[in-house]
Amino acid sequence: MKAPEREVTNRDVAERLTLMARLLGIAGEDQYRIAAYERAGRQIDRLSLPVAGLDEEELTRIPGIGERIAGQIREIAATGTFGELRDLQETIPGSVVDLLGVAGVGPKTLHTLYKKLGIQSLDDLEQAVKGHRLRALSGFGAKREETIQRGIEQFRRRPNRMTRPQADAVLAALPDGPYTVAGSYRRGSSTVARLTIVAIEDRPETREGGDDGVDVRFTEPGRCGTALLCATGSAAFLERLGEVAARQGYRLTPEGLVEAANGRLQEFASEEEVFLFLGMETVPPELREDRGEIELALRHALPGLVGISDVQGDLHAHTTWSDGRQSLEDVAEAGERRGYEYVVITDHSSRVRPEALTKQQAEIERVNRHHDCRLLSGSEVDIRSDGTLGYENRILADLDLVIASVHSGFSQDQDVLTRRILTAMENEHVDVIGHPTGRLLGRRPAYGIDLERVIAHAAATGTALEINASPHRLDLEDIYIRQAKMKGVKLAIGTDAHRIGEFANMRYGITLARRGWCTPDDVLNTRSLSALLEWTS
């Protein structure tokens, strides 16, 4: 038995257990046994206490962890894995497990494909689809072959980019030291291909760092301004800024501004000093995309962007009443800790029967008596595939805020999908369209809708569009946020929090709103409670 090379984290344990669940699924095991491992994995993942130090008795006190899995967790803590998992891994290659990432392929399908057709890899699967070997199996037909073929194409195209939490994890693992994160991360991009950091040293050696997907640039304190500016980009922004400098007789370099006439170097300790020297307003990193910001900065006319401190509440939260893991009390407490005036409870219409919704409203009133942060009664109501909404109008009329979202029928053609959303906006009770494009970063592309039509109709009907702040969605994308804002459409930033920790994702939503040039006035939840309620009524 080999000891693990580093301390085993809860994430490591959770990953092992989740992998066990997947392998059992492919092996065709009992679904409840599979579910037990999935549940255990989720449970460990959300635990704040490090699980590696617990003994078996303490472990079994965690809901969903019994004697068996407790023993396996102890084994993971000691050796990095566990025997039963190793045994299963020997019978099922890892390349088979990866196929679960193909949309339309679930555990049951994969079990059949693996056992009956011996499919072990993406290439195998594609060959089988192309050779029409799937439709020979019972339960499979031409349509499923097409679905899986689309899934394969999408899987192959998936970009190799980090989500922001993945990037944060890489940054957290870096050794301490004076440095600033630059690049697209600093500009607030929704995903990051490569991390760029500027390390500040008194006597920088001439060297290039670049381990572990991190690009390190060294500078000294006196030159930090241009170094950071150049490392932050974007390329288009820097090119345009270079032109501004050139018109004044300078060349922009990471070391400083070089006088064209005599090669003398002008150094700057901060970005602000560079912009000041060039006679410009400081351009916030989120705007540095060459979308007109340089011209405005020269005229000192940049918009006053919305900031996290402008936020008065969260407009999108789930609880245990649907698929969330937090109670109403948990939400009220989380809102209080964040200094919010309100949080809107927006459980899924598909999971809360009308009678339960009435009960929830009573419960919300009860919770509100004990907390300063006011819970509002809302819903995330499905826009069903036939275009109808998940609740009748008389129920929607009773709610403080209604978010309407598409959760199904993603593959409908663009016109049908677009019209579903337009129709939803026409309902007088619908206040917000949730995650308007439905994308899941790195997993699923945006569904095909005509966003220009959606934005125009949002303006016409006075419906807000959501900026979904979940780092796995970050939906709407910045250029559409800006288009919406320019048409007078309000943006509703919601975290879509399913558990307490996710309220902190608001910062991602704010970053995205800033990339869309939003001022506080463009964002619905910068309003006070009374102003918000006035807007919705």
Place this chain on the structure above:
DNA sequence: GCCGTTTTCGGCCCGACTGTTTTCAGTCG
């Protein structure tokens, strides 16, 4: 596999949707 208990085995979240079926299984959220 876990849990709760009618203490040793039966139930485990569920609704919408799709495709392949003629009543259901699998996927997805």
